[in-house]
Amino acid sequence: MLSVIIPAYNEEKMIARAAEVIAGLLDANGISRELIFVNDGSKDATWECICKLHEADPGIRGISFSRNFGKEAAVFAGLTECEGDCAVVIDCDLQHPPEKILDMYALWEEGYEIVEGVKADRGKESLAHGFAARCFYRMISNATGIDMSNASDFKLLDRKVVNALINMTERDAFFRALSSWVGFKATQITYDVREREAGESAWTAKSLILYAISNITSYTSVPLQIVTMLGILMLILGVVISVQSLYKWFAGSALEGFTTVIILQCFSSSFIMISLGIIGYYISKIYEGVQGRPRYIVSERTE
Numbered sequence: 317m318l319s320v321i322i323p324a325y326n327e328e329k330m331i332a333r334a335a336e337v338i339a340g341l342l343d344a345n346g347i348s349r350e351l352i353f354v355n356d357g358s359k360d361a362t363w364e365c366i367c368k369l370h371e372a373d374p375g376i377r378g379i380s381f382s383r384n385f386g387k388e389a390a391v392f393a394g395l396t397e398c399e400g401d402c403a404v405v406i407d408c409d410l411q412h413p414p415e416k417i418l419d420m421y422a423l424w425e426e427g428y429e430i431v432e433g434v435k436a437d438r439g440k441e442s443l444a445h446g447f448a449a450r451c452f453y454r455m456i457s458n459a460t461g462i463d464m465s466n467a468s469d470f471k472l473l474d475r476k477v478v479n480a481l482i483n484m485t486e487r488d489a490f491f492r493a494l495s496s497w498v499g500f501k502a503t504q505i506t507y508d509v510r511e512r513e514a515g516e517s518a519w520t521a522k523s524l525i526l527y528a529i530s531n532i533t534s535y536t537s538v539p540l541q542i543v544t545m546l547g548i549l550m551l552i553l554g555v556v557i558s559v560q561s562l563y564k565w566f567a568g569s570a571l572e573g574f575t576t577v578i579i580l581q582c583f584s585s586s587f588i589m590i591s592l593g594i595i596g597y598y599i600s601k602i603y604e605g606v607q608g609r610p611r612y613i614v615s616e617r618t619e
């Protein structure tokens with residue numbers, strides 16, 4: 317059986333349509349399936365729509381979070397709940413073309429354990445967004461050693477991979493990268509990103525930036541290394557300035573050094589503050605990890 321995991325946040329307009337298209341497609345091709353909608357604390361009628369679908373078709377299930385926990389948590393909840401031999405994660409807005417599930421499934425039958433959907437292009441997005449996304453993926457790609465520039469959450473995972481993922485205790489999991497990190501026999505298919513059919517993207521500039529920072533610090537200590545590099549540069553600068561001021565002191569014009577002292581003071585204190593900030597961020601991650609809070613809380617489920 318194939319499990320289709322569909323995270324949904326404020327998608328009342330898309331739930332019924334997504335279920336119809338995806339279930340219709342799989343049924344027409346004789347693939348036994350279950351659909352799992354994960355309502356990520358929506359503020360609209362998303363959950364009611366899911367319950368209605370479940371009444372009409374028990375092969376469509378749903379779980380509902382007690383509040384918005386974010387798409388990553390929704391994906392992991394779906395993976396934990398699903399019972400299929402393999403699972404596909406797909407967006408509710410149908411921006412991931414559902415027909416591609418058939419290709420993914422065929423590859424899975426051939427023996428691949430992970431089939432990754434790779435964007436042929438990044439669809440319509442603003443220049444600034446595209447640039448930020450490229451920088452972000454370059455950092456993540458360097459950290460994981462896997463090219464992620466066109467990676468997406470649209471993936472098919474074998475039961476083995478699902479089990480590996482749900483057994484991870486990591487709280488700030490970045491599904492896209494983690495599912496490559498686990499290894500296994502993987503292949504890719506490319507797809508074209510479609511326009512959203514209804515509703516609107518839930519991402520704001522602020523949430524995207526926070527998401528990027530969180531994922532970068534989950535994967536790499538590059539920011540810490542930048543601080544070290546800055547520290548080394550500062551040391552070199554300090555040596556140059558010390559030599560210069562000593563020279564002036566011997567020459568008898570010491571007061572002029574006042575400027576250098578001020579500059580040095582400003583630089584070093586700002587670098588110290590930056591490094592403290594970054595160290596603080598890692599400590600907060602450790603703190604979150606130590607707390608061992610659950611990744612999400614389910615408040616209701618169909619059945």
Ligand code: UDP
Pocket residue numbers: 322323324325326327356384385386387390406407408409411516517518519
């Ligand atoms: N989503 C979610 N929780 C959130 C934000 C989004 O479950 O906090 C779901 C959303 O319903 C959709 C998918 O994640 O199925 C992708 O979201 P969206 O279309 O807003 O993002 P984009 O396509 O712009 O990356």
Ligand code: MG
Pocket residue numbers: 407409411512517
């Ligand atoms: Mg979308």
